């Protein structure tokens with residue numbers, strides 16, 4: 435076999451016989467070179483692709499991580515949203531209870547019609563508070579609730595103040611009669627003493643009646659005296675606060691004791707004629723700031 439090689443440096447085609455050891459050697463070297471270069475190319479190709487593959491894998495891993503984190507955040511925010519929705523529901527229920535309480539107070543306190551408004555529901559459109567659609571829903575609902583609480587709170591403190599005033603002005607202020615069916619037998623002020631016949635300042639009103647007629651407290655208060663008095667016999671004294679005190683004398687029987695809380699209209703004693711008395715009657719006094727005053731100004735009022 436002959437191999438013809440045409441090359442410039444050979445200055446014309448040259449024949450090499452394959453038997454020629456030089457040719458065999460050259461051919462072998464060439465073949466080895468080709469195979470080697472194939473290996474080298476492969477090696478370099480892998481060498482070049484290797485880092486890219488690694489980078490790609492790293493990026494994939496990071497992407498997976500991010501995805502997992504995102505899922506976590508999503509699950510977390512959905513959990514948070516649910517928790518917020520539940521809390522929102524509780525707040526709404528509380529607001530409803532507050533409003534119901536406000537309603538009852540307004541009604542029981544007989545406070546002006548239209549002055550208070552607790553029924554007004556928060557101005558939202560048809561979304562069940564237990565299932566808000568988004569964090570934005572929850573937020574706007576919370577804002578509305580906050581306003582509602584503010585308004586209810588203001589109204590409640592106003593009602594509290596009004597009721598407290600009412601309490602002082604009405605319940606703890608003597609009003610109405612301490613006896614039923616009796617007639618006034620003696621006025622407040624100067625009079626002739628029924629026993630000595632001399633001049634006497636009468637510090638209260640007398641109501642005549644029958645033995646055992648019930649005597650009632652004319653205002654809320656605390657019993658500060660319930661015992662025998664030389665002049666007024668079996669005597670009850672009730673402190674109503676605000677510098678007001680009432681006294682009920684000549685009773686046949688006392689039904690309360692010192693320290694007892696009484697409400698206006700509570701039965702405190704039974705009519706009698708104990709002490710300096712000429713017949714069954716109630717001697718009734720009202721004291722203001724340590725001085726007896728004419729009870730008439732109080733008795734004319736009646737409790738609604």
Ligand SMILES: [Zn+2]
Pocket residue numbers: 620636638639640716717718
């Ligand atoms: Zn009297």
